[in-house]
Amino acid sequence: MATILVIEDIPSVMLSLRIVLEGTGHTVRSATGGEDGLAALRRGGIDLVVTDIWMPDRLGSSVIAEGRQIAPGTRFLAITGGAPNGSVTPDQLAREGADFGADRVLFKPFQRHEFIAAVTEMTGASRA
Amino acid sequence: MTDAAPLSRALQSARVAFFDYAPDRLRDPRDLAGTLEWVGTRFGIRDLDRRGLAAVADAVLAEDRESFLGVFRPGQGTARGGEFRISPADGRVIYLYCDVSVDMGDNGHPARIVGTLHDVTDRRRFEERLSDILREREMLLAVIDACPISITVADGRLPDMPLIYANRTFQTLTGYGRDEVLGMNCRFLQGPDTDPAAVRAIRDAVASGSQTEVRLVNYRKDGTTFLNRLVLAPIRDERGGVSAYIGLQSDVTDEARREDAERQRQRVEALGRMMGGVAHEINNLLQPITLMAEELIVRHPRDQDRAYLDIALDCALNARRIIGDLLAFSRPGSRRAEVLLADDLLQDALVLVRKAVGPGIVTELNIRDGGIAVRADRTAFTQVLLNLAGNAAASMAGAGTIRIVLRAHPHDDAPHAQRSARIDVVDTGSGMDRATLERAFEPFFTTKPVGQGTGLGLSVAYGLVKEMGGEIILASAPGRGTTASVLLPEAPQEDRKEDGHHGHHTRH
Numbered sequence: 001m002a003t004i005l006v007i008e009d010i011p012s013v014m015l016s017l018r019i020v021l022e023g024t025g026h027t028v029r030s031a032t033g034g035e036d037g038l039a040a041l042r043r044g045g046i047d048l049v050v051t052d053i054w055m056p057d058r059l060g061s062s063v064i065a066e067g068r069q070i071a072p073g074t075r076f077l078a079i080t081g082g083a084p085n086g087s088v089t090p091d092q093l094a095r096e097g098a099d100f101g102a103d104r105v106l107f108k109p110f111q112r113h114e115f116i117a118a119v120t121e122m123t124g125a126s127r128a
Numbered sequence: 129m130t131d132a133a134p135l136s137r138a139l140q141s142a143r144v145a146f147f148d149y150a151p152d153r154l155r156d157p158r159d160l161a162g163t164l165e166w167v168g169t170r171f172g173i174r175d176l177d178r179r180g181l182a183a184v185a186d187a188v189l190a191e192d193r194e195s196f197l198g199v200f201r202p203g204q205g206t207a208r209g210g211e212f213r214i215s216p217a218d219g220r221v222i223y224l225y226c227d228v229s230v231d232m233g234d235n236g237h238p239a240r241i242v243g244t245l246h247d248v249t250d251r252r253r254f255e256e257r258l259s260d261i262l263r264e265r266e267m268l269l270a271v272i273d274a275c276p277i278s279i280t281v282a283d284g285r286l287p288d289m290p291l292i293y294a295n296r297t298f299q300t301l302t303g304y305g306r307d308e309v310l311g312m313n314c315r316f317l318q319g320p321d322t323d324p325a326a327v328r329a330i331r332d333a334v335a336s337g338s339q340t341e342v343r344l345v346n347y348r349k350d351g352t353t354f355l356n357r358l359v360l361a362p363i364r365d366e367r368g369g370v371s372a373y374i375g376l377q378s379d380v381t382d383e384a385r386r387e388d389a390e391r392q393r394q395r396v397e398a399l400g401r402m403m404g405g406v407a408h409e410i411n412n413l414l415q416p417i418t419l420m421a422e423e424l425i426v427r428h429p430r431d432q433d434r435a436y437l438d439i440a441l442d443c444a445l446n447a448r449r450i451i452g453d454l455l456a457f458s459r460p461g462s463r464r465a466e467v468l469l470a471d472d473l474l475q476d477a478l479v480l481v482r483k484a485v486g487p488g489i490v491t492e493l494n495i496r497d498g499g500i501a502v503r504a505d506r507t508a509f510t511q512v513l514l515n516l517a518g519n520a521a522a523s524m525a526g527a528g529t530i531r532i533v534l535r536a537h538p539h540d541d542a543p544h545a546q547r548s549a550r551i552d553v554v555d556t557g558s559g560m561d562r563a564t565l566e567r568a569f570e571p572f573f574t575t576k577p578v579g580q581g582t583g584l585g586l587s588v589a590y591g592l593v594k595e596m597g598g599e600i601i602l603a604s605a606p607g608r609g610t611t612a613s614v615l616l617p618e619a620p621q622e623d624r625k626e627d628g629h630h631g632h633h634t635r636h
Contacts, residue, residue, distance in 0.1 A: 010412050016419035023423060054408065081411030082404055109414035109448050112422035 001025040002047035002123035007037035007063060008079075009055045013108075017050065020112055021119065034058035041070050048123050053080040053100055061100040068101070075122045078102035079110070139168025143247035149181060149200070150240050160185055160200075171224065171247065172216030187214040189221070199226050200241060211248070223252040278302070278377035280314060284362065284370040288313045289334070292372070301379055303349035314375060317346040321353060330360060337362050337370045343380065355381040389601070392569060399570060400591065407451045414451070417444045465596060467619045470500045470549035474534055477510040481517045488527035491517070497536040500549040502616040508592040512600075515585040516553040516612045523557025523610060530555050537615055548598065548615040555611075560604040568602055589614075 004026050008014040011032075018028045029046070031037035034057050041049065049067055053060035064076045078100045099105055104118055139145060145168035155161040164180035175183045181200065188196045192212035199210040209227045216222070228243030272279055278301045281293035290311045299305060302317060309316070318327060326344035333340035339361045346356040357380040363372040421441040425434060474493065482491055513532075520530045530553060537550035560568065560575075567573045569590045586600075593600050597617050604610035 012416040013412055016416035016423075019423050020419050023427070081415070082408040108411040109418045109444065111445075112419055112426070115419070 001027065002119075003027045003029065003045050004048045004050060004119070004123070005029045005031065005037060005040050005046045007031045007034065007049065007051040007055070007060070009033055009052060013052075017115075020115060021050075024116055024119070026119070026123075034060070034063040037063055038066055038070065041067050041074065044071070046071060046074050048075050048077060048119065050077045050079060050119075051102075053078055059100075060102075064101040076102040076104075077118060077122060078105045079108055080105065081108035136167050143169055143171075145169050145171070145245040146243075147245065148240070148242050151200075151238055153235075153237055168245075169247070171214060171222055171245070172218055172220070173214065174217055184214070187216050189213045189215055199228055199243075201238075221249075222247055223249045278375075280309075280375040280377070281363075282314060282373045282375065284372050289373060298377065301348075301354070301377060302346070308349075317356070319345070319347040319353070321345045322347075330358070333360055334373070337364075343384070346377075354379045355384050388566070392566065395570070399587075410447065410451050414444050414447055417441075418448070465503045465505050467501050467503055468506070469498070470502050470534055470551070470616065471495050471498045473502070473504055473506065473509050474513075474532070474551060476506060477513040478532070480510055481513050484514055485517050485521040485530070486526055489517075489521045489524070490529045492529060492531045494531065494533045496533060497549075498534070500534075500536060500547070501619045502549050502596070502598075503619045504596045504616060505592075508595065512589040512592050512614060513551075513553070515589040516614070519585060519612070520553055520555035520557060520610065523555055523559070525557075528556055546618050546620070548617050551614040551616075553612045553614075554609065556609040559606045559608045559610055560602075561606050565602055565604055569600075 001024075004021055006014060006017050006021070006028055008017065008030075009032050014030055014032070018030065021028045029040055031040050034051075034055055037049070037051060040046070049064070051060040051063055051067075055063075060078055060080070064078065067074065067076065080100070103122060106114060106118060145166060147167070148165040149162055151162040160180075160182045162181065164176075166176060170176050171187075173183055173187045179186075185193075185196065189212070195210050195212040199208060199212075208230070209225065211223065211225050213221050213223050225246045225248045226243055227246070228241050230238045231240040231242075233239030273295045275295060276297055278298040279293075279295045280291050280298055282289040283292045291309050291314060292311075294304075294306050294309050298309075302309075315327075322345045326342040329340055329342045330344075339359070341357065341359045343355055343357050345353050347353055357378045359376040361374045361376075362370040363374060365371040418441065421437050421444065425437050425441070428434065431437075474495070478491065478493060485491065517530055517532075521528075524530075533552040533554065535550050535552075537548040564575060569586050573587075590600055593614055593616070598615045601613045601615065602610060603613070
């Protein structure tokens with residue numbers, strides 16, 4: 001089983017992700033923001049990062065970009081529920097590319113089986 | 129010369145002279161020598177006493193000399209009159225009217241010429257000014273007639289304010305000739321679609337004698353309509369009563385359509401931003417509900433209360449579907465656009481549409497212009513056509529024909545700008561009134577009964593088409609059906625080769 005870093009600022013979302021991942025036998029580390037997440041990534045041992053995109057301290061896309069420098073072997077799964085009110089325009093989002101630099105994107109709210117399938121595939125690939 | 133002082137003074141003040149002239153042909157065959165008796169004003173002519181008629185002749189303007197000589201050297205007839213101008217030494221020009229009576233001598237030449245000279249300068253000056261005014265008035269009328277704004281004048285003093293003037297643009301605008309409209313009240317331009325509120329506004333302004341500006345639907349002679357921006361301004365006489373009304377009419381049909389489209393675009397975009405924000409919040413709330421309900425179902429597969437969890441999960445998934453539709457309206461960039469021929473796109477989508485609209489609806493496809501390449505997402509386009517056809521079917525109560533027409537649509541503004549593929553979805557259903565039409569793209573706006581449709585169909589279609597760089601235009605009127613036109617810009621040439629390698633958001 002893999003060690004997965006979840007970066008998510010909303011506690012209830014974080015809890016639900018943790019429950020499913022731990023229920024599947026993975027080890028979960030959690031960070032409530034982009035900076036915390038990058039600090040955890042620097043400590044090493046992360047196979048997969050599951051990161052929210054719209055977080056108060058920094059965008060998930062920039063966390064992914066910097067995270068790839070810190071941990072080149074780590075894979076990134078972006079999760080997003082869309083843009084919060086007015087903070088970032090859809091045009092900006094389109095310019096940055098809709099995949100946020102991640103290996104995969106899941107749009108919230110995704111179902112348990114979608115999540116598990118994505119995580120299984122990505123952690124399997126990282127060990128191959 | 130006789131000096132009858134009182135008479136002379138009276139003549140002088142009246143600017144009149146009396147003369148009695150006897151030519152002396154022996155001394156001067158030109159008839160200017162002779163005896164001249166003169167009573168009254170001398171009009172500033174010098175040496176009149178000494179030189180007689182020759183002094184008068186010298187004062188006459190060169191161009192009027194013929195007229196002068198015509199009076200004093202008459203060929204035939206015994207009474208005559210003439211007019212000539214003199215310019216005495218002070219530089220003024222005086223118009224003189226001369227009235228003479230001629231006694232002919234035995235030799236066939238005048239023996240005596242008796243007459244009056246009358247200063248008519250003031251009258252001539254006035255007439256010149258008058259003709260200037262008339263010329264000016266005529267020029268103004270010509271300007272008004274050639275003015276690109278339609279101008280009418282109605283007589284405010286006659287009952288029912290008949291038109292007394294209509295310029296050429298009025299005739300071009302309405303198709304009515306001047307003869308057909310003069311004497312009539314302007315309301316013959318109104319018709320069934322004319323807004324009664326605008327008519328009331330006109331009536332109120334006329335009743336209070338005030339100026340007003342309204343927009344109203346007017347009818348041309350051929351029965352077609354245009355949106356008229358009418359400015360009605362009263363003209364008052366010196367006692368303050370309204371003597372006339374000037375009407376300025378301009379056709380603002382296109383302008384109003386552009387304004388409407390722009391207003392609608394802004395409203396839909398504002399709503400889109402708001403919906404995007406709401407969707408973000410709701411999605412994050414639905415995430416734990418979904419995952420935790422599913423996790424509990426997995427952990428307690430045989431629990432007797434599992435049905436409750438199924439219901440909770442079902443609700444969460446339904447909510448996700450609605451929010452997904454909303455996001456399609458506000459979320460860009462998540463689709464895969466490829467360069468496709470509009471005909472192929474349409475044919476593919478129609479397969480699904482025909483299944484979806486139900487057995488009572490016939491769909492007719494008419495490809496007038498094939499071969500236009502557009503950038504589009506197949507799934508999204510199918511969704512758009514499904515939504516439009518679904519609305520068309522509903523408006524015809526499930527029975528009727530939907531015509532779908534594909535044609536090239538030239539760019540409005542510049543001849544060299546790109547053209548578009550235009551897909552018209554035409555129904556013969558109930559149609560929409562203006563108020564409904566204005567709100568048709570708003571999320572959750574629906575005319576369907578509660579429980580039938582979320583009111584997201586057109587919003588989603590709008591969002592998807594916008595995402596493809598196109599637009600949707602609705603044309604409808606109650607009882608006349610609806611035409612929904614999807615415009616997709618033609619793909620630039622260089623895009624067509626690198627077909628189909630866009631927008632993957634999965635990297636493996």
